[in-house]
Amino acid sequence: MSTRNVAGFLDNGAEKTIVIGGHYDHLGKGFQSGSLTPDSQNQIHNGADDNASGTAGVIELARYFAANNIKEKHNFLFIAFSGEELGLLGSKYFIENPAVPLKSISCMINMDMIGRLDETKGIIISGWGTSPVWGKVIPDLAKTRKMRYTIDSSGVGASDHTSFYLKDIPVVQFFTGSHGDYHKLTDDTDKINFDGEAKILSLIAQVVEGVDKEANEPEFTTAGDPHAGRTTSNFKVTLGVMPDYSFSGKGLRIDAVSKARPAANAGIEAGDVIIKLAGKEIGSIYDYMDILGEHEKGQTVEAEFLRNNEKKVVKVTF
Missing domain, CATH: 3.40.630.10 (Zn peptidases)
Structure with missing residues (x-):
């Protein structure tokens, strides 16, 4: 269609x-x-x-x-x-x-x-x-x-x-x-x-x-945490990514990564598909959110993801 x-x-x-x-x-x-x-x-x-x-x-x-x-x-x-x-x-x-x-x-x-x-x-x-x-x-x-x-x-x-x-x-x-x-x-x-x-x-x-x-064109500024105003107060951590909500495959496909946030610091890029976080498999965005809810700031976990069908593993510090 x-x-x-x-x-x-x-x-x-x-x-x-x-x-x-x-x-x-x-x-x-x-x-x-x-x-x-x-x-x-x-x-x-x-x-x-x-x-x-x-x-x-x-x-x-x-x-x-x-x-x-x-x-x-x-x-x-x-x-x-x-x-x-x-x-x-x-x-x-x-x-x-x-x-x-x-x-x-x-x-x-x-x-x-x-x-x-x-x-x-x-x-x-x-x-x-x-x-x-x-x-x-x-x-x-x-x-x-x-x-x-x-x-x-x-x-x-x-x-x-x-x-x-x-x-x-x-x-x-x-x-x-x-x-x-x-x-x-x-x-x-x-x-x-x-x-x-x-x-x-x-x-x-x-x-x-x-x-x-206005005399000048609007100046672009990088706004705050992409999750601000969107997640519940139970979330103490974030990767700093924008999920691809249209992705229907297994895992969490990343649409964008915020600078100087945990994902960016770990080398995760737009287009990567996270398939495992903190030892738990991610089948959908809901799995990802459940995992976030279990962690605190300062904790370090492993993230496993696919980049051009190649599997990579990095350490992510929230």
Whole structure:
């Protein structure tokens, strides 16, 4: 089966381009893995929040910037990614086959699940640590709208901004939070806060305008631990790797390695497949997480991995 990313380019004749994206795929009729509704195969999973809300955001922002009669200092590339639920496949494909040179991308703004705004909790903004520009532009705009928000500095997560961050591109993601309808048949339009989403899109539009008006291009900065904000408090250690969530073979395939972290210090590289850690076999990412939960900082263990089908063993110190 094949699928496509869907893109629209607003050409302002500029050297730099701002990417605005969100994934449009969901779980279909439940035959692929991921549905949390029991016995839900052959039943349509509409995914109103995940991620029709973000897809609508991409379309609305494209409409807004195309019709504002302003020639901004940046071009805009609006992308609806496919294959996100299977492991960020659409955004990975774009990064490997970019429609514009990667060096010309100023920053990437991602919308994933922005349809359930609770005014008392606000929104979650990820990627804050990937560029100083977010801390410069966003706070005053959010304050004007009386929009509460919390931040996650990490540039990686289970959404498409990760693919851009791993290529040293500043990213920011907007998210209204998890809920009990996630990946269930009940994630439908009756649960969407339409006024709330409109408020979020108004904020994002002004964030884009703020970045466009900056005298300098957003500076990329390496964000914190890739596991920050993603793992439970039981995890005292990390390898400092980004797993390849689309990998279906045995072991943990590494998509990216953070500098100066345990894996990098041990010589583990992107593309390696870890098959054993601390003497325990890794069949899936869940085995890997179980092993992490059993260790403390400062401990040294053996990691066995495959690199181009050649088996290697190294010592890893957490």
